[in-house]
Amino acid sequence: MRRYKIAAIPADGIGPEVIGAGLEVLQALAARAGDIQFDVSHFGWGSDYYRKHGVMMPGDGLEQLKPHDAIFFGAVGAPDVPDHITLWGLRLPICQGFDQYANVRPTRILPGILTPLRGKGPGDLDWVIVRENSEGEYAGHGGRAHRGMPEEVATEVAIFTRVGVTRIMRHAFALARSRPRRLLTVVTKSNAQRYGMVMWDEIAAEVAQEFPEVTWDKMLVDAMTVRMTLQPESLDTIVATNLHADILSDLAGALAGSLGVAPTANIDPERRFPSMFEPIHGSAFDITGKGIANPVATFWTACQMLEHLGEADASNRLMKAIEEVCAAGVMTPDVGGTATTRQVTDAVIETLRTSNT
Numbered sequence: 001m002r003r004y005k006i007a008a009i010p011a012d013g014i015g016p017e018v019i020g021a022g023l024e025v026l027q028a029l030a031a032r033a034g035d036i037q038f039d040v041s042h043f044g045w046g047s048d049y050y051r052k053h054g055v056m057m058p059g060d061g062l063e064q065l066k067p068h069d070a071i072f073f074g075a076v077g078a079p080d081v082p083d084h085i086t087l088w089g090l091r092l093p094i095c096q097g098f099d100q101y102a103n104v105r106p107t108r109i110l111p112g113i114l115t116p117l118r119g120k121g122p123g124d125l126d127w128v129i130v131r132e133n134s135e136g137e138y139a140g141h142g143g144r145a146h147r148g149m150p151e152e153v154a155t156e157v158a159i160f161t162r163v164g165v166t167r168i169m170r171h172a173f174a175l176a177r178s179r180p181r182r183l184l185t186v187v188t189k190s191n192a193q194r195y196g197m198v199m200w201d202e203i204a205a206e207v208a209q210e211f212p213e214v215t216w217d218k219m220l221v222d223a224m225t226v227r228m229t230l231q232p233e234s235l236d237t238i239v240a241t242n243l244h245a246d247i248l249s250d251l252a253g254a255l256a257g258s259l260g261v262a263p264t265a266n267i268d269p270e271r272r273f274p275s276m277f278e279p280i281h282g283s284a285f286d287i288t289g290k291g292i293a294n295p296v297a298t299f300w301t302a303c304q305m306l307e308h309l310g311e312a313d314a315s316n317r318l319m320k321a322i323e324e325v326c327a328a329g330v331m332t333p334d335v336g337g338t339a340t341t342r343q344v345t346d347a348v349i350e351t352l353r354t355s356n357t
C-alpha cells in the first residue's frame with residue numbers, strides 16, 4: 001500500500017465545494033487502484049478563520065503543513081476582506097515559505113468544451129505554462145511614502161535573481177523535453193525592460209545549451225498574446241515571469257473555453273517541502289453554495305498532484321475519466337452544460353469505477 005498524507009485547505013467561496021468533490025474523486029481512484037491510500041487532514045484556514053482570529057492561518061501554519069506529501073488547496077478571497085490580505089495571508093506565504101518556485105499550468109481544449117477560437121478544437125491547443133513563482137513582480141518589494149500627500153510615491157519592485165531565473169528555466173526546459181514536441185517558448189519584455197528581462201534572455205540561452213533536444217524560441221509578451229490567439233498550435237511549453245505568466249494563463253484559460261477547468265500546481269521541484277495543487281478560478285462568491293461550481297479544474301489539479309506523487313497511472317486514469325465525462329456533455333453551466341457539481345463528480349466517479357484502463 002502506498003500511503004500519501006494530503007493537507008486539504010478548502011478555504012473560501014466555492015473552495016470547499018470543489019475540494020470536497022476532488023477528495024471524493026481521489027478516494028474513488030484509491031478504491032479502484034487498491035494499492036493507494038490517501039490520508040487527508042483538513043485545515044479550516046481562510047477568510048472565516050481571519051474574521052475570528054485576525055489572521056488567515058495560525059503562526060505555525062507552515063510547520064503544520066510540512067509533514068504532508070502534498071497540499072490540496074481550494075481558493076481564497078472574500079467580498080469583505082481585502083484581496084491583498086487573503087492572498088498575502090495564506091496562499092503566497094505557503095508558495096514562498098515552501099519555495100514552490102515552479103507554477104505549472106497545463107491548458108488544453110477538453111472534448112465537449114467550446115473554445116472562442118474560430119474553427120479550433122481539441123488538439124489545436126495543448127500548452128503548459130511554467131510560471132516563475134517565487135520572485136519577479138510578486139517579490140513583495142516596494143513601499144509608499146508621503147501617503148495622501150500630493151508628493152505621494154509608491155514603488156513596486158520586480159526582483160530577478162540569477163538563481164531564480166536559472167532554476168525556473170531548467171524546470172521549463174526539462175518539462176519541454178519530457179513532452180512529445182520538445183518545444184519551449186521563452187516570454188519576456190526585453191525590448192522595453194532592459195535589466196531583468198535581458199538577463200532572462202541571456203540565462204535562457206545559457207540553459208538551452210544543457211538541453212540540445214529542445215527547440216526553443218523567444219517572444220515578447222505583447223506579441224505572445226497575438227500568437228496564442230492566432231496560432232495556438234505553434235506553441236507547446238511556455239515559460240514566463242510571475243506576472244506575465246499570470247496574465248497569459250488567464251488568456252490561455254479563456255482560449256481553452258473556461259477558467260473553470262484550468263488547474264495549477266505550485267511545485268518545489270527539489271521536494272524539500274510539500275507542493276500545492278489548486279484550481280485557478282478563485283473563490284467565485286457569486287455562485288457559492290449553489291452547487292454548480294465546476295469541479296473539473298480541481299480534478300485536473302488532482303491529476304497534477306498524483307503525477308507529482310509518482311502515481312502517473314492513476315493520474316492518467318483520472319484525466320481520461322474527466323475527458324470522457326466532458327465529452328459526454330456532463331458539464332456545469334459555466335461551460336455550457338446543465339449539470340451540477342454533484343452530477344459531474346458522480347459521473348467521474350462512475351467512469352473511474354467502470355473503466356477498464
Ligand code: IPM
Pocket residue numbers: 087246249280282
Ligand atoms: C492566479 C491568481 C492569483 C495570482 C491572484 C489570486 C493573486 O490570479 O493564481 O493566477 O495572481 O497569482
Ligand code: MG
Pocket residue numbers: 246247250
Ligand atoms: Mg491569475
